[in-house]
Amino acid sequence: xxxxxxxxxxxxSSKNLIHNIKQFRNLVKRxxxxxxxxxxxxxxxxxxxxxxxxxxxxxxxxxxxxEELELLRKSSKKxxxxxxxxxxxxxAQVIKLGCILAVFSIKHLKEIDKxxxxxxxxxxxxxxxxxxxxxxxxxVDELPKFLKEIKKCKFIKMTGIYAHFAxxxxxxxxxxxQKQIREYQEALKLTDAFGFKNLQTHISATSGxxxxxxxxxxxxxxxxxxxxxxxxxxxxxxxxxxxxxxxKPVLSWKTKVAQIKVLPKGRTIGYGLTYKTRKKxxxxxxxxxxxxxxxxxxxxxxxxxxxxxRCKIIGRISMNMFTVDVSNLPKVEIEDEVIILGSQxxxxxxxxxxxxxxxxxxxxxxxxxxxxxxxxxx
Numbered sequence: 598x599x600x601x602x603x604x605x606x607x608x609x610s611s612k613n614l615i616h617n618i619k620q621f622r623n624l625v626k627r628x629x630x631x632x633x634x635x636x637x638x639x640x641x642x643x644x645x646x647x648x649x650x651x652x653x654x655x656x657x658x659x660x661x662x663x664e665e666l667e668l669l670r671k672s673s674k675k676x677x678x679x680x681x682x683x684x685x686x687x688x689a690q691v692i693k694l695g696c697i698l699a700v701f702s703i704k705h706l707k708e709i710d711k712x713x714x715x716x717x718x719x720x721x722x723x724x725x726x727x728x729x730x731x732x733x734x735x736x737v738d739e740l741p742k743f744l745k746e747i748k749k750c751k752f753i754k755m756t757g758i759y760a761h762f763a764x765x766x767x768x769x770x771x772x773x774x775q776k777q778i779r780e781y782q783e784a785l786k787l788t789d790a791f792g793f794k795n796l797q798t799h800i801s802a803t804s805g806x807x808x809x810x811x812x813x814x815x816x817x818x819x820x821x822x823x824x825x826x827x828x829x830x831x832x833x834x835x836x837x838x839x840x841x842x843x844x845k846p847v848l849s850w851k852t853k854v855a856q857i858k859v860l861p862k863g864r865t866i867g868y869g870l871t872y873k874t875r876k877k878x879x880x881x882x883x884x885x886x887x888x889x890x891x892x893x894x895x896x897x898x899x900x901x902x903x904x905x906x907r908c909k910i911i912g913r914i915s916m917n918m919f920t921v922d923v924s925n926l927p928k929v930e931i932e933d934e935v936i937i938l939g940s941q942x943x944x945x946x947x948x949x950x951x952x953x954x955x956x957x958x959x960x961x962x963x964x965x966x967x968x969x970x971x972x973x974x975x
């Protein structure tokens with residue numbers, strides 16, 4: 598197979614992905630439905646590739662846009678939660694493609710009802726509640742008015758109501774989370790009082806599953822995101838579950854050495870003259886850059902794996918290439934495998950370490966990987 602591999606590509610482990618979904622399936626209460634978030638190109642992993650593997654293991658896929666829904670429908674008929682805003686002109690299209698729409702304003706609700714009426718179908722919705730998150734969603738004080746409007750909509754069927762935790766993964770102070778839970782429970786009481794029964798309720802993403810939901814089944818649906826990809830929502834949660842649950846990274850980012858040469862002492866490397874060799878230095882040129890999603894902030898900080906050894910990035914990362922010091926590798930050759938993310942031998946480059954180096958989160962490290970790079974399932 599190696600002779601047919603692209604120059605740079607993303608390798609997806611179906612074995613690890615299935616392992617991870619089973620870990621969470623075992624963690625939640627029996628009967629709890631699982632929606633897996635494949636928005637943002639499945640957090641950079643590859644939307645339809647991930648959907649193809651997970652189709653038999655999940656109840657819903659969660660996406661953010663019309664474009665993601667159109668792409669998904671090319672390969673899957675699985676039930677879909679579309680939780681991003683859909684503009685008025687696109688409503689008919691998403692209704693035809695089939696999905697459950699999130700609604701968070703009366704104006705949007707009415708537009709959905711009109712679009713569904715024109716198609717002569719009932720459109721299923723979930724209400725998004727802003728339970729002290731401060732993003733999209735209906736404020737609880739405004740919920741009675743909202744529910745009255747839903748009852749007037751003859752082409753709307755409300756089947757769910759949800760909220761989202763703001764800060765549960767990286768703190769031991771759960772006072773704000775408890776405040777959110779109380780607010781969400783008030784919303785549930787209101788919907789019940791207005792006659793909306795047997796609704797799907799959901800508030801927990803990966804961190805909420807690990808901390809709040811677990812085997813108790815407080816809600817009928819959970820929204821699994823970062824965890825299914827083998828990444829922890831925070832370092833704290835990874836440590837908390839260290840001896841209880843193993844998550845396995847699904848993604849490896851691989852490429853090959855494009856050039857090898859030796860530079861004399863005192864030679865600058867790359868744009869901006871940010872690195873100067875202190876001695877005779879053997880370098881390798883790696884054909885990946887910030888256009889591929891490798892953050893420029895890793896210049897003079899990051900590492901890659903070649904021949905099972907760590908090699909430091911020296912100089913600035915360019916749009917399509919960067920340089921590494923391979924002075925410690927006597928036998929390195931052109932087209933040797935390079936690991937940007939993943940394992941090689943006994944060494945590993947993780948999204949978490951990369952994120953720490955540039956003061957961001959593991960979500961962003963993978964989500965920014967270019968969708969142009971081929972995804973290969975193994």
